[in-house]
Amino acid sequence: MSSGRQRSFCKKAALEKAMIVFWCNGYSGTSLADLTEAMGINKSSLYAAFGNKEALFNQVLDFYLELHGSSHSRHLFEQQHTLQERLKNYLSSIARMLTDANLPKGCLICSSTSELAGSCLPEKSSQIIAMINRKTVDFLTEFLKNEQKEQHLTADCDINKIANYLLTLQFGLAVSARNGSELAELLAVIDRAIECFNNTVSL
Amino acid sequence: MSSGRQRSFCKKAALEKAMIVFWCNGYSGTSLADLTEAMGINKSSLYAAFGNKEALFNQVLDFYLELHGSSHSRHLFEQQHTLQERLKNYLSSIARMLTDANLPKGCLICSSTSELAGSCLPEKSSQIIAMINRKTVDFLTEFLKNEQKEQHLTADCDINKIANYLLTLQFGLAVSARNGSELAELLAVIDRAIECFNNTVSL
DNA sequence: GTAATTATGTACCGATAGGTATAGATTGTC
């Protein structure tokens, strides 16, 4: 146990509040005042616990992935379903999160990706976001490669292109949700998007 | 001819410079200093010619649509191609714009849509962006309805869902471009995305 | 030429940005 006065707030809860604010307003749309108000702490505590705005944002990105980004992939491994069904369940799980009534609309990573390429994001945050997207594609590529090995995908189809297609879909769904689309609409889009696998999925 | 001293800069050229800045950095990531520097004019001239930051942004949105948003749809009406080919050409035209080396990556409307739902955009700008997206879906719906009437689409397919699917695709492509995808990757995604029409396109 | 009109440049405004200094409060260690 470290000595000294102990923190009067729950760090995880505060991080979650910060996440909501960044998720709603983006990095450059969020001020320290927005953060301290939402987190219920003052500036000193924020800086002591999290560093500064940039460091807090980077921790929020991690926290977001853990809380809302990592659970969907389990649908890809439920072997009682066909690959096409699993892909549909995976995307549907994401769509539910994107339109969750208790959360901001859309996806923090996607919105942050839209903030890339300008000068509004700190260098390190930009790198983290780029890496997250790269990892998503890499993960999907590995997954699809294995599916191909197990002959759930035809041997001639380009795995990497399919992974890119899936990420693009996720981005599109996220912005659509941001634009006000409801879950049912996103699910209809997913139905349509999955049809393109009719000829490449063999099981 | 109106009396008084005449403007020393080209309003259209200044608007284009402003467009680039907003396109790169988003609304809340752009400061008046960024704008005046890029436009090569000072604050007084900006306010005299365009109103204020919000009014300038709204004019930029219009200008952007005119310059980079309205030309793609012509591909939908080149009757020598099949509907599937025309859809592909339409999306490919957008993809070329999204990755144009002389322009910021991605799409101003899509990036602005990502800024929606927070408190970072002025009310009127939010309404304009929502309306632009609505008009895109409406346009696509009307187009597809006509294609269905001419029996290029099966009678049972849901036009509105396809229009939504196409808008979602555009969003996804825009964010992917923002994320660093090259034209070839976007074109591959489009190829994949268009395959889902194999069973609904009858001509 | 004079007046009216419009554009520009400079200086300025209050508010807020992100961040820090410092003093006081609260804790564990010894």
Place this chain on the structure above:
DNA sequence: GACAATCTATACCTATCGGTACATAATTAC
């Protein structure tokens, strides 16, 4: 209880935010 360590509250910092006042410059109408 003395001390060190940690957290918190208030005040403060400089820079920048979007926006304006006002004097001056340039142009047309008469």
